Amino acid sequence: MLTDILRDVRRALEDPILQESVSRAAASNEENVARVLSHYPELAKLAREVEEAKKRVLSRLDEYIEATMESLRRVKARPYFAENGEEARELIARVVGSNKLVVMSKSMVAEEIGLREYLEMNGNEVWETDLGQLLVQLEGGKPMHTLAPAIHMSKDAAAKLLSEKLGLAVSSSSPDELVASIREFLRAKLTRADVGITGANAIAADTGAVLLVENEGNIRLVAGMPRKHIVVAGVDKILPSLVDAFKAVIVQSAYAGLYPPTYVNITAGPSSTADIELQRVYGVHGPPEVHVVLVDNGRREAARHSVLSEQLRCIRCGRCQLECPVWQHTANNWGGRVYGGPMGLGWTAITEDMSRAAAAAMLCLLCKRCDSVCPMRIPLSRIARWLKRYYVCAFTATEKRQP
Amino acid sequence: MDINSILHIIAENTLRTGLPLPAPRDIAYHWAKPLNLPRSGSMFLYTGVMYQLMPYIKSFVAILERFEDSRLAKALRLAASPKLTGLARAAIKPERDEIELAESILTSIARLLARAGINYAYLYEDDMYTGVILYDMGLEEAFQEHAARVYERLRRRGAKKLITVDPHTTYMLRHVYPKYVDGFDIEVVNYLELLDEALAGRAQPAPRLWSGERVVVHDPCLYARALKLVKQPRRLLEHAGLTVLEPRRSGRMTYCCGGPIEALSPRLAGRIASTRLRELREKAPVIVTMCPICFVSFSRVAKNETIVDISIILSKTLRQDEEA
Known part of the structure; x- marks a missing residue:
């Protein structure tokens, strides 16, 4: 396992575009976050409040899941609980059906459960609408950062992909031109799509409101244009109230260096009107159906774990990745199948494979830089140290069996 | 080289010789011989052998780097662990001038302390490696066993306070040993802290x-x-x-x-x-x-x-x- 990770790491070290763009992204994130936090000092206080709210939920996770399901029903959304990735895929596939046109906005949980591939296998046409994530889809690779999935790709490589895979006549001379051609291509899909699938940055247990934060503007279209909106989210995204959930998305965008966020979307149930004779009619401009799939996939068990539970407070701002010396030279090539970098060690252990997470942890420097920047004060290096110990115990046990 | 082989060399060597890599035992205190530092007292200089290991680490890493993708690495993976340690011993060849540099750093530290008017004794053969690499690589059982031995030696010398000279040793003794070693109650001060205090108190x-x-x-x-x-x-x-x-x-x-x-x-x-x-x-x-x-x-x-x-x-x- 570690041999595979070391091979991926070596490949990353030999990739000059990845090296250049990751190092540029890291420097600009560092600057942006510092600027945001000094202009808006109240954000650091908000982060403490979100940390406390998250702790509250995680200490009574099952109750909060139940409350969230109840609130979702109250606002006429349709809640589901999926114990693992397979169950989540199945549930969503049933809601989607087949021969449908599906548009998605970037979601790490969708990646985690292999949703896009599964829906395609079921005979649907599926498109990612986040620009970076679309490039990743076309490349057949994996997202290299939580918020900037195509961070490893040059504009030449992007142009080549778009012309080869989508037949778009683009030259790489200008990012404007690339963006315009993608917009045109995706707009045609968005207007005809049957189903829109989004993740969630936060879900409020008290109201069943789903919050999504973004800058591109694709999420509001994915969530608003098709007749069905499916939300897929980990149960770690639950916050006690709508106010807490709002704070969480603000904190996430601040620590990603993207503050103020261009758009925050709130969805609390389907679109409706009672303008004609006070008769409630669902699906006016927005979707008449909102389905919310809450995914466990190891999270509830982790919530009871003395070390891994800390990871569940993560709001996936990706700052630990951008500040980590190892990640800055490898991007998500260092980590699990989906999650990489410092936060990726814990998330891989929780949702994917403990052995893979433990092997990756062996490359952690234990320099504690991630600990110092995490807005949720997750002791990431402590998680890495625990995983290193797991690695050694596992290999010692194997050696004893095969002397 | 295969990571499991590396972990093997490090754990086995530390438990057998007290040092993580094959090196002469007297590297810990060879530097102090010309200085005639007192052997007894309650405050001891404790180098943790980190500087002394520098030339050995550098040589070991150079070998690993050369073999990072080679066939020899695969061959080494198949070798039994005592053979591995033997191979490592034969291969690690520190440079003379690097050994001298490490010793001159420690000599400088000793003289800086003396000049600041700080009275201390030296541990000589009880100046041991803390086991930091075992701890950092997740080899916690081996670490705990080694740390207990280190503490026993310090206790027998009557150490009440230790002066450390590098961040890893300072951190291990101040924050990790108290959690892993029963009864560990030795005060730990870093030489830069001591020099800085002395500077402040200077007339x-x-x-x-x-x-x-x-x-x-x-x-x-x-x-x-x-x-x-x-x-x-x-x-x-x-x-x-x-x-x-x-x-x-x-x-x-x-x-x-x-x-x-x-x-x-x-x-x-x-x-x-x-x-x-x-x-x-x-x-x-x-x-x-x-x-x-x-x-x-x-x-x-x-x-x-x-x-x-x-x-x-x-x-x-x-x-x-x-x-x-």
């Missing part, structure tokens, strides 16, 4: 023997983030007459030298070291380190930069002072 300012030369400081991660030892080295350097420059990432946000993973991925570790060195070099060609691991990491990739341990640069004050 007359010491003569400035550097004349404003520009140096850039590299904070070790543990000093900066775990031990809050950031201001002291700067005060000492400035007091010696140097102009201290800060790199882009410094103090609490300092950037790792890559050293902690050099045994697992020499190439990645080297790349991290180069990135950091470039950043330091932007400020000045003279780079002050305070940790043997950082020193080795930067030395591996340095081209026209001067990497200098803080004790050497501070003791230049000493030499000229004494001459005066």
Whole structure:
């Protein structure tokens, strides 16, 4: 396992575009976050409040899941609980059906459960609408950062992909031109799509409101244009109230260096009107159906774990990745199948494979830089140290069996 | 080389010889022989053998780097562990001048302490390696066993207070040993903290023997983030007459030298070291380190930069002072 990770790491070290763009992204994130936090000092206080709210939920996770399901029903959304990735895929596939046109906005949980591939296998046409994530889809690779999935790709490589895979006549001379051609291509899909699938940055247990934060503007279209909106989210995204959930998305965008966020979307149930004779009619401009799939996939068990539970407070701002010396030279090539970098060690252990997470942890420097920047004060290096110990115990046990 | 083989060499060697790599046992105290430091007291200098291991680590990493993708690595993986340690012993060949440099750093530290009027004794053969690499690589059982032995030796010598000289040893003794070793109650003070205190208590300012030369400081991660030892080295350097420059990432946000993973991925570790060195070099060609691991990491990739341990640069004050 570690041999595979070391091979991926070596490949990353030999990739000059990845090296250049990751190092540029890291420097600009560092600057942006510092600027945001000094202009808006109240954000650091908000982060403490979100940390406390998250702790509250995680200490009574099952109750909060139940409350969230109840609130979702109250606002006429349709809640589901999926114990693992397979169950989540199945549930969503049933809601989607087949021969449908599906548009998605970037979601790490969708990646985690292999949703896009599964829906395609079921005979649907599926498109990612986040620009970076679309490039990743076309490349057949994996997202290299939580918020900037195509961070490893040059504009030449992007142009080549778009012309080869989508037949778009683009030259790489200008990012404007690339963006315009993608917009045109995706707009045609968005207007005809049957189903829109989004993740969630936060879900409020008290109201069943789903919050999504973004800058591109694709999420509001994915969530608003098709007749069905499916939300897929980990149960770690639950916050006690709508106010807490709002704070969480603000904190996430601040620590990603993207503050103020261009758009925050709130969805609390389907679109409706009672303008004609006070008769409630669902699906006016927005979707008449909102389905919310809450995914466990190891999270509830982790919530009871003395070390891994800390990871569940993560709001996936990706700052630990951008500040980590190892990640800055490898991007998500260092980590699990989906999650990489410092936060990726814990998330891989929780949702994917403990052995893979433990092997990756062996490359952690234990320099504690991630600990110092995490807005949720997750002791990431402590998680890495625990995983290193797991690695050694596992290999010692194997050696004893095969002397 | 296969990681499991590396873990094997390190754990087996530490438990058998007290040192993580094959090296002569007297490397711990060979440097102190000409100094005639007292053997008994209650406050002891404890080097933790980190500086002394520098040349051995550098040689070991050079071997690993050469074999990172080679067939020999696969062959080594198949070798039984005692054979592996034997191979490592034969292959690790430290450079003479690097051994002398490590010894001169420790000699400088000893003299700086003496000059600051600090009375201390030395542990000689009881100056042991803390086992930090076992702890950092997840070899906790081996670490715990080794740490208990270290404590037993210290207890028998009657150590009440230890003076440490590097971040890893300081961190291990101050924060990790109390959690892993029953009854560990030895006070731990770092020599930079002691020198800084002595400076503050001085009636007359010491003569400035550097004349404003520009140096850039590299904070070790543990000093900066775990031990809050950031201001002291700067005060000492400035007091010696140097102009201290800060790199882009410094103090609490300092950037790792890559050293902690050099045994697992020499190439990645080297790349991290180069990135950091470039950043330091932007400020000045003279780079002050305070940790043997950082020193080795930067030395591996340095081209026209001067990497200098803080004790050497501070003791230049000493030499000229004494001459005066």
